[in-house]
Amino acid sequence: MKNKISKYDFLIVGGGLIGSLTALSLHKRKLKVLVIDDKSEIKSDQRTLAVNANSKEFLLQLGIWDDIKTKPQLIKKIIIKDYINSLPLIFKNDKEIMGNVIYNAELHKIILQKLKILKILKLNVKINIDSLKPNTPIEINSKNYSFKKIILSIGKKIISESKQKKIVFNNGDFSYVGFFQHKICHNSTAYEIFNKEGPLAVLPSPSSNSNKSTFIFSTNKNTSFIKIKALINKHFYISHGQMSFDKELYKFPVIPHLTKFNKNFIFIGDTLKSIHPVAGQGWNLGVKDIQTLHKLIDQHKFEGEIFNYIYYSRRVVESFAYLGFTSLINMLYENQNNVNSKLIKLGYQGLQNISALRKLFIKQAMGKLNLID
Numbered sequence: 001m002k003n004k005i006s007k008y009d010f011l012i013v014g015g016g017l018i019g020s021l022t023a024l025s026l027h028k029r030k031l032k033v034l035v036i037d038d039k040s041e042i043k044s045d046q047r048t049l050a051v052n053a054n055s056k057e058f059l060l061q062l063g064i065w066d067d068i069k070t071k072p073q074l075i076k077k078i079i080i081k082d083y084i085n086s087l088p089l090i091f092k093n094d095k096e097i098m099g100n101v102i103y104n105a106e107l108h109k110i111i112l113q114k115l116k117i118l119k120i121l122k123l124n125v126k127i128n129i130d131s132l133k134p135n136t137p138i139e140i141n142s143k144n145y146s147f148k149k150i151i152l153s154i155g156k157k158i159i160s161e162s163k164q165k166k167i168v169f170n171n172g173d174f175s176y177v178g179f180f181q182h183k184i185c186h187n188s189t190a191y192e193i194f195n196k197e198g199p200l201a202v203l204p205s206p207s208s209n210s211n212k213s214t215f216i217f218s219t220n221k222n223t224s225f226i227k228i229k230a231l232i233n234k235h236f237y238i239s240h241g242q243m244s245f246d247k248e249l250y251k252f253p254v255i256p257h258l259t260k261f262n263k264n265f266i267f268i269g270d271t272l273k274s275i276h277p278v279a280g281q282g283w284n285l286g287v288k289d290i291q292t293l294h295k296l297i298d299q300h301k302f303e304g305e306i307f308n309y310i311y312y313s314r315r316v317v318e319s320f321a322y323l324g325f326t327s328l329i330n331m332l333y334e335n336q337n338n339v340n341s342k343l344i345k346l347g348y349q350g351l352q353n354i355s356a357l358r359k360l361f362i363k364q365a366m367g368k369l370n371l372i373d
């Protein structure tokens with residue numbers, strides 16, 4: 001009895017927003033899944049998630065979207081400004097809502113609750129990731145298991161014990177997140193302002209009314225809450241009116257990276273790639289990882305070793321494109337010189353004047369642009 005091995009299709013290491021969602025979606029298609037997390041309690045941070053149209057559709061299909069109780073705020077328009085060009089870039093899609101802003105923690109709680117009811121989540125499991133191999137017995141909480149596939153979804157931290165090889169674009173940025181109430185309603189508009197100090201995003205925040213917003217300010221320079229408030233006041237007093245800030249300011253490290261292929265693992269979410277939050281697309285790209293996984297399970301035998309390679313080659317192109325693009329934008333704005341200003345002006349004017357480029361931008365913001373199918 002002691003040597004009995006429980007056979008599963010998938011082990012998912014990491015019950016974060018992407019690992020837990022992957023588990024739920026695989027379970028829904030009747031695959032046998034176990035999720036482990038090394039924390040005794042999974043706590044989500046206090047920030048919002050801009051869910052694009054593609055990801056919302058995915059959450060709807062999984063029956064999760066309607067469980068969200070705090071009213072999501074719509075994104076109908078995106079305005080981009082910078083310190084180089086005089087006119088803003090304005091993107092809107094009159095036919096469809098571009099995105100919804102929800103709370104990270106609320107979505108995560110809903111998914112984890114479902115996993116607990118299904119009894120497929122084990123917490124406080126410390127495991128040596130290097131020793132994990134598909135179809136090889138693994139002991140978890142004194143029980144033996146064997147998994148056909150191992151999905152690593154442990155977020156963006158670079159763990160020393162693992163042999164994961166990564167390309168890292170870390171330039172020492174941190175993101176600072178907070179919330180504020182304002183007198184004038186936000187008009188379902190999301191903003192990205194490229195300042196000399198770093199990019200500042202202001203988005204409608206989930207709330208019963210339209211007078212609450214959240215900000216994400218990223219910088220590699222020393223900053224303070226006072227400086228961030230002054231920056232927000234400078235840019236948003238006219239559009240948002242008088243503001244009152246929540247007292248908490250949350251700080252997150254930004255570690256853009258791409259993980260190289262490893263035949264033993266399927267990398268998903270921030271473990272595969274993490275991008276600068278300037279694009280607000282990290283989690284949305286994680287959803288695309290899950291969607292690709294499902295598509296490939298439909299088309300191929302997932303048990304085979306080649307499956308991991310096919311999955312990786314499908315996801316690496318888009319991951320690298322986003323990583324490269326967001327890192328390039330930041331590099332250009334952070335290093336102020338004539339050549340960089342000219343390059344920025346060129347891109348900006350292209351987006352202002354070429355409607356095909358603008359349509360492409362809107363499509364990618366909505367998660368509807370597929371670089372590889």
Ligand SMILES: Cc1cc2nc3c(=O)[nH]c(=O)nc-3n(C[C@H](O)[C@H](O)[C@H](O)COP(=O)(O)OP(=O)(O)OC[C@H]3O[C@@H](n4cnc5c(N)ncnc54)[C@H](O)[C@@H]3O)c2cc1C
Binds near residue numbers: 018281
């Ligand atoms: C400020 C900020 C704002 C953002 N805003 C947006 C946005 O608006 N839209 C968007 O799409 N994306 C956004 N993102 C990105 C998004 O938050 C992430 O892409 C997403 O949360 C990643 O989820 P994940 O499950 O891959 O990783 P994580 O949430 O980091 O989960 C990793 C899990 O793995 C567990 N774990 C770690 N190590 C081990 C181990 N050794 N064994 C077992 N378990 C382990 C951890 O406990 C954790 O539960 C933002 C990011 C930041 C920093």
